[in-house]
Amino acid sequence: MGKRFLFVMEEWAGSGHRMAAQALAEELRLRSGVESTRIVGGLETASPALRGLSRFFYLGMLRYAPPLWQRLYEQESLWNAALKKPLGWWLSKRLIQELLLKEEPDVVVATHAYCLSALAHAKQKMDKPFHLVSIPTDFHINGFWVHPLIDTYIVAHEQLADVLATDYQVSPEKIHVHGIPVRPDFSRADIRDKPNWRVQLGLEPEKFTVLISGGEGGHGGIKRVLQELLHVQEPMQIIVIAGKNARLHQQLEAWLRQEESLQHIVWIRGYEQQMWQWIGAADAYITKPGGISCAEALAMKTPLILYQPLPGQERRNSGFFMRNEAAIVAMCPEDIRTVIGRWRNKKQWEDAIMRMEVVRRPDSAQRTAEYLLGL
Structure with missing residues (x-):
């Protein structure tokens, strides 16, 4: 039996998250020892209603109130608190029921941060734990991508690795500077x-x-x-x-x-x-x-x-x-x-x-x- 890989992205938040997941899935399919490489939308799987609301809010902000979206984006502590506690706990239950128990992945790779904390909570609850990988698909890093239960971070540049280690106290052993994945x-x-x-x-x-x-x-x-x-x-x-x-x-x-x-x-x-x-x-x-x-x-x-x-x-x-x-x-x-x-x-x-x-x-x-x- 080969390894089972699950990629979790958010297609409503831009194509880059999907492209990074596709790049890795394509590369893995070229190698032996791989049983499956499935790509899913996190919110689409856990809560289609929340996915629709998030998409509406995100696109509306970009179109009608870009300065407001910039200010909201910079409220890192507010987003961290929401994603890591109430929303993260609730989404983790949905992801376990709708996805993780069915897929039984060995490795879960998140190329978008929305469900990352939920996946970390889910990992704690699973009888069969998985290796959780965070892959930010930009040339900067913030707290949305960080959680104590994440096993591996793959980042675009050494400067981002320094931010993870210095600002977020992530162990250097967990950080790998490979760049942002692009398709073969x-x-x-x-x-x-x-x-x-x-x-x-x-x-x-x-x-x-x-x-x-x-x-x-x-x-x-x-x-x-x-x-x-x-x-x-x-x-x-x-x-x-x-x-x-x-x-x-x-x-x-x-x-x-x-x-x-x-x-x-x-x-x-x-x-x-x-x-x-x-x-x-x-x-x-x-x-x-x-x-x-x-x-x-x-x-x-x-x-x-x-x-x-x-x-x-x-x-x-x-x-x-x-x-x-x-x-x-x-x-x-x-x-x-x-x-x-x-x-x-x-x-x-x-x-x-x-x-x-x-x-x-x-x-x-x-x-x-x-x-x-x-x-």
Whole structure:
């Protein structure tokens, strides 16, 4: 009998948590000694009603009251108290009944913090205990991800390991710096150079190429960024990934049809399953700083311009990249245009790639899968 792995994420809170779980599940399936790798939504399993309420509240805050959400996010002690005591205890009972007794996992991996404390409480109550792993999918750490009953923490960088050990008194033996897991197609795709990726996608191989994306939801002031880039004099290729935001997709296509004498090649795309191809083809990637998006760009050695982070963890991610000089954080579309102009110089573009090495961990999923199998 092989090991049974259970991945608990929250798909309503952004795609990154799901992508990290999928990356590890894919890596584990390539190895012997694995009986099952199941990915589930924590709240979707334990309480669909609470999942719906949480999603409504989260998306509503991001859309209508971003400053308020930022202030709420920073109330770490309040969230910790709720998740670790009343809510955590109640959810743990639901998770045991609806999931853990049926799955009988050997290892449970949480890629979102919502049900992490509930899983820790459940572990205490189970006749067959499991190894509980916390994998924050951002480039910062806070108390939501920490609990005394967690067995292992896998983090993106040594600075996060220091925060766990210093601020939260986590034993260093529990902490492993493997990076944020990205799917095998990203971690193994940087062997192909950018002109080859462009040929595969039907793009002009030697033309400077810019990729713009705002995640699955198409966030990040994409139209304003595109308008600014169209004013660049030297021709280039611009690819916009609108994600699942069909309204944005239609608006951009309609607007471009009205533009006369475009000197740039502009592609408007919807949701792309194979994002590694587009990130691989790009010389510059303009995106909001989701943890997975940044980790994917790092794996592909595509320089990052971070713009309009969502409140909460994405603003902390921006701070991390600024401190480590591993990406450019643009305050306005004009800044983006300036950076693109600099990166047309090959030496400056290569320097931007070199600075990414400080935080780059393309083999995170492989290293983490090997570690989990060896528990």
